[in-house]
Amino acid sequence: MYPHLAFLPTVLVLALGCTLPDDPAHADPDFDTLSGTARAVDPDTLEFGFRRIDLWGADALERFQKCLVNGQSTACGAEAWQVTTNLLVATPITCEVRGKNRYHRNMAVCRNANGVDIGQSLIARGMAVARRDEMPEYGATEDSARQSRSGAWAGEFIDPLQWRRGERLPEHEIEIRRWQRDE
Numbered sequence: 001m002y003p004h005l006a007f008l009p010t011v012l013v014l015a016l017g018c019t020l021p022d023d024p025a026h027a028d029p030d031f032d033t034l035s036g037t038a039r040a041v042d043p044d045t046l047e048f049g050f051r052r053i054d055l056w057g058a059d060a061l062e063r064f065q066k067c068l069v070n071g072q073s074t075a076c077g078a079e080a081w082q083v084t085t086n087l088l089v090a091t092p093i094t095c096e097v098r099g100k101n102r103y104h105r106n107m108a109v110c111r112n113a114n115g116v117d118i119g120q121s122l123i124a125r126g127m128a129v130a131r132r133d134e135m136p137e138y139g140a141t142e143d144s145a146r147q148s149r150s151g152a153w154a155g156e157f158i159d160p161l162q163w164r165r166g167e168r169l170p171e172h173e174i175e176i177r178r179w180q181r182d183e
Helices: 008-015 076-087 118-124 138-147 160-164
Strands: 033-036 039-042 045-048 051-055 058-060 067-069 072-074 093-100 106-111 128-130
Touching: 039 076, 045 093, 051 118, 058 118, 058 160, 076 118, 106 118, 118 128, 118 138, 128 138
Parallel strands: 051 106
Antiparallel strands: 033 093, 039 045, 045 051, 058 128, 067 072, 093 106
């Protein structure tokens, strides 16, 4: 009705010396437990409203990561995201915070209402690698997935940590050419 007043709430907040809510990626207090409905931002990042949690001990394939299985490029990262999304259907999700990552985001072991450990389930399905320094018990789960050639273990893939740093399988590298103008 009065579009010229749309900015007024922001002006009042600033004028009164109030602060706007923290960035949604800020972590919760140390060693806290979260419970409720969550959504998958990435295969190993869950969001409870504006609170984000990364899975402790499981480093999942990145959402846009590709793998090679039987010589064919597959969207294994998208598959990992779908597995996480399916595991989140059984709510509430309960996450027990174990530490923080380099982004100061809490890392937690998360279970759905059926008691399924989401990180361990991703590892068992070959959609994540175990970070044995964080969760040594996930190592046996990864070994089993590797032996049975589950998920990405059925072919070739780049470790998610290396993938985030820009490493790609040769089949997935993109050559960037510079255009040069003739003078």
